[in-house]
Amino acid sequence: MPLASLIKLLSTTNAEDIRWKIAEILGKSDPGNPEAIAALIEIMSTTNDEDTRWKIAEILGKSDPGNPEAIAALIGILSAANDASTRWRVAEILGKIDPGNPEAIAALVRIMSTTNDEDTRLIVAESLDKLDPGNPEAIADLIKIISTTNGEDTRGIVADILNKIVENDQMPSVVSALQHFLCDKTRETNFDLYENSFKIIWNCAQNLPYPTFYQAWHHQLTTPHPEVPETTGVGSTPFTQSLNLADLPNILEARLVETQLIDSLQLICIDTSKFIDTHNPALEIYEQFLDQNCPQRPNGEPETLPQLKSYWNQLRRHSDKHPILIFYQDPTSPAAQGLSPTFLDALTRFDGTICLVTDSPHPPLQTFSPHDSDLLQSVVNWLKRVDLES
Numbered sequence: 001m002p003l004a005s006l007i008k009l010l011s012t013t014n015a016e017d018i019r020w021k022i023a024e025i026l027g028k029s030d031p032g033n034p035e036a037i038a039a040l041i042e043i044m045s046t047t048n049d050e051d052t053r054w055k056i057a058e059i060l061g062k063s064d065p066g067n068p069e070a071i072a073a074l075i076g077i078l079s080a081a082n083d084a085s086t087r088w089r090v091a092e093i094l095g096k097i098d099p100g101n102p103e104a105i106a107a108l109v110r111i112m113s114t115t116n117d118e119d120t121r122l123i124v125a126e127s128l129d130k131l132d133p134g135n136p137e138a139i140a141d142l143i144k145i146i147s148t149t150n151g152e153d154t155r156g157i158v159a160d161i162l163n164k165i166v167e168n169d170q171m172p173s174v175v176s177a178l179q180h181f182l183c184d185k186t187r188e189t190n191f192d193l194y195e196n197s198f199k200i201i202w203n204c205a206q207n208l209p210y211p212t213f214y215q216a217w218h219h220q221l222t223t224p225h226p227e228v229p230e231t232t233g234v235g236s237t238p239f240t241q242s243l244n245l246a247d248l249p250n251i252l253e254a255r256l257v258e259t260q261l262i263d264s265l266q267l268i269c270i271d272t273s274k275f276i277d278t279h280n281p282a283l284e285i286y287e288q289f290l291d292q293n294c295p296q297r298p299n300g301e302p303e304t305l306p307q308l309k310s311y312w313n314q315l316r317r318h319s320d321k322h323p324i325l326i327f328y329q330d331p332t333s334p335a336a337q338g339l340s341p342t343f344l345d346a347l348t349r350f351d352g353t354i355c356l357v358t359d360s361p362h363p364p365l366q367t368f369s370p371h372d373s374d375l376l377q378s379v380v381n382w383l384k385r386v387d388l389e390s
Contacts, residue, residue, distance in 0.1 A: 044060070045073050045077075057090055057093050071094070074093060075107045094107075094108065111124050121149075121158070125138075134166065134170065138165070139174065140246050140331075143178065145158050146178070147193070155193065156192075156196055163200055168207055171207060172208065174201075175217060176216045177247055180253075181197040181254070182201065183257065185257060204216075245357070248269060248357070251376060252376070252379065261384065265321055265386070268288075268323060268325050269288075269326045271330050274330075282308040283303060286311065309346075309350050309351075312351075322386070322387070324355070324383065324386065325350075326355050326379075328357040338360065339356070344360075344362045344365070348363075356368070357370050368382075
């Protein structure tokens with residue numbers, strides 16, 4: 001049958017099995033033919049049948065790797081699909097047909113950081129392995145998954161992928177981000193997290209000079225240790241800062257354990273990138289309170305900031321420890337956004353100990369810049385002062 005007739009039949013038939021067969025013929029008989037590719041993309045973009053979508057996507061990937069229109073269509077499907085199997089199939093195809101494509105990488109990172117489906121996370125991570133080894137956003141997201149996932153299989157596979165794609169100059173930052181999980185508390189309460197963090201750090205230790213590893217282990221990413229004066233620090237980079245901010249609650253908790261402040265201070269970290277109502281995030285803040293094991297408000301959920309303030313005051317009065325409220329923004333979140341002046345003005349009227357990690361200081365609230373090369377130590381030093389003064 002002539003090519004034009006096949007394309008016409010592909011566009012007019014509603015029988016999915018016939019579409020599959022025609023698509024396979026087109027993909028094999030004339031790879032790269034622009035009319036055939038356009039027809040395949042049209043079907044892939046308009047059909048409601050998920051199996052047809054990924055089948056045609058697979059054919060496109062084999063017949064014309066790197067075709068920008070096909071890649072754009074795949075990215076569109078990946079972003080819009082609600083079906084987990086479609087997502088991971090398309091992600092897998094993207095990983096094969098166009099390594100290094102920045103739009104594909106951005107789409108995969110976005111899916112990996114927002115999906116709750118463990119299988120999708122794994123396939124996307126494996127696709128990123130093929131697309132762009134060493135991609136800093138992907139590595140930050142992989143570390144976040146290792147830190148937060150409840151799936152032991154997921155954590156183990158992601159750790160293996162991370163060990164394959166992390167580059168030597170990124171290893172010190174990875175060590176610094178995961179080092180706090182190698183403690184007795186993690187080993188006793190979450191051995192899987194402990195074991196996989198050890199696996200990653202051990203891989204880094206085998207590939208780094210000892211002085212560099214020593215500095216990363218002790219969070220000395222800017223100043224060499226006196227015992228190794230001739231080495232150069234690995235430096236605080238946007239990648240390092242991104243890792244630290246993405247995992248800020250866990251890292252600060254580990255530092256409190258190290259400094260024994262855990263006995264007297266209670267950190268409540270609020271990720272502002274999750275806010276939908278930036279002017280009145282009272283309910284969203286309250287939900288993050290509950291996620292950190294704070295008690296429920298006796299008279300129902302707070303719908304306004306004054307109600308949230310009242311709830312905060314109740315926590316302060318009845319807590320055995322000194323509660324500290326820390327607002328930060330996960331830089332790996334696709335919903336990253338600034339803080340509303342309306343919200344900040346209301347926050348200045350809250351009592352107690354509160355700080356912000358933001359580029360926009362708002363006196364009298366304590367503020368730390370997210371770009372501070374020694375952000376973690378600056379926050380810990382402030383916490384020490386708070387503890388001494390309380």
